[in-house]
Amino acid sequence: MAAPRTGAARPAPDTARYRAPMRTLLVTGPGGAGRSTVAAATALGAAREGRKVLLLTADPAGALAAGGDDGPAARRPAVHRLDPAAHFRGEVLALQSHAAPALELLGAAPLDDDELTPLPGSAHFAYLAALREAARGDWDLLVADLPPLRDAIALLALPEQLRRYLRRLLPPERQAARALRPMLAQLAGVPMPADGLYEAAARRDAELAAVQDLIDAPGTSVRLVVEPGPAAADALRTARAGLALHRLPLDPVVANRVLPATSPDPWLAALAARQQTHLKELYEDGAVHEVPHLGRDPRTPDDLALLGAPAPAAAPAPAPEWPVEDHRGTDGVLVWRVPLPGAAKPDLGLVRRGDELVLTVGPFRRVTPLPSALRRCAVAGAALRDGELRVRFAPDPGLWPRTP
Structure with missing residues (x-):
């Protein structure tokens, strides 16, 4: 007689198929600091360790394009080279094709591929499309070689900004009233937006949300590349303030093209001494990784390896939260604490707009929704202390719930 069956055995988990969430490293820095080279070297080093790596770059002919190494160490990252001009042409031609019936009705002459020239700012949208596509891939590490510092922070802020514009211009809840649209059009005396417009907005919002999810993911951080010099400390302060405004964690700084501390050549020794002075300033602000000067531009993968x-850390430290503290018992206010390391008081701007707060830090601006408790308050003042903006809110008696 067979033994009674107590339950089907569960198969052991297939750990070989498990892949940790993708780590994303966004590399930027001042123009000319060597960010593209450091991004390529980082991607190559991770690939040689056996990780599945994608390098996203606009550098048309980097050192990874050269031949050279063989054997196990020859493992290289996959490289996606952006072509902003081609992306712009593709987007315009697709829009033109979609709107062809309306354009024909208006008698418009269609644009040809060879007459389209990218407009200023169109490269940002090519980057967003490439990041969205990379997020769909099965990668261990994504290394994104971003534009120079200020443009990079503006690029990373773009998905949130564009989604806000879409919600303001085409609120999704308005589409729900499609059955009432003919009647509303008669009452208003103007045509109501077509369903296609809302559908296009929903598609764009979903695309932007995918990029926003990648930027906000726990495994995403920014790596700042600077060359030790007079502008390095200022670049770091600017980056810290701009990244903190958008709650983007910053990796240890990479000091690129560091000269040997000792040299028999008096001119090189003096230059190295000046570099060491600026390096000391960088170390005072946090961790720094030094990358040596090779004495030449890196031209091959072997040069990059030198x-x-x-290597990217397993997971970056999350960006600090923006807590709300209740000081009603002592000062009669609520305090919203916004960490802004590197910010200077003359560069700060603060404007309340309805249920949103417009924060400006130097060249960077963010419109952020207020926490629910603060929406029933009025701004009562603000102060910047020790790299933290503290915004005081006084409860509005007419909106704040009364306690018995």
Whole structure:
């Protein structure tokens, strides 16, 4: 007689198929600091360790394009080279094709591929499309070689900004009233937006949301590349303030093209001494990884390997939260604490607009929704202390719930 069956055995988990969430490293820095080289060296080093790596770059002919190494160490990252001009042409031609019936009705002459020239700012949208596509891939590490510092922070802020514009111009809840649209059109005396417009907005919002999810993911951080010099400390302060405004964590700084501390050549020794002075300023602000100067531009993968670019940490520290503290018992206010390391008081701007707060830090601006408790309050003042903006809110008696 067979033994009674107590339950089907569960198969052991297939750990070989498990892949940790993708780590994303967004590399930027001042123009000319060597961010593209460091991004390529970082991607190459991770690929040689056996990780599945994608390098996203606009550099048309980087050192990874050269031949050279063989054997196990020859493992390289996949490289996606952006072509902003081609992306712009593709987007315009697709829009033109979609709107062809209306354009024909208006008698418009269609644009040809060879007459389209990218407009200023169109490269940002090529980056967003490439990041969205990379997020769909099965990668261990994504290294994105972003534009120079200020443009990079503006690029990373773009999905949130564009989604806000879409919600303001085409609120999704308005589409729900499609059955009432003919009647509303008669009452208003103007045509109501077509369903296609809302559908296009929903598609764009979903695309932007995918990029926003990648930027906000726990495994995403920014790596700042600077060359030790007079502008390095200022670049770091600017980056810290701009990244903190958008709650983007910052990796240890990479000091690129560091000269040997000792040299028999008096001119090189003096230059190295000046570099060491600026390096000391960088170390005072946090962790720094030094990348040596090779004495030449890196031209091959073997040159990139000599740089010893730091491998990405397993997971970056999350950006600090913006807590709300209740000081009604002592000062009669609520305090919203916004960490802004590197910010200077003359560069700060603060404007309340309805249920949103417009924060400006130097060249950067963010419109952020107020926490629910603060929406029933009025701004009563603000102060910047020790790299933290503290905004005081006084409860509005007419809106704040009364306690018995």
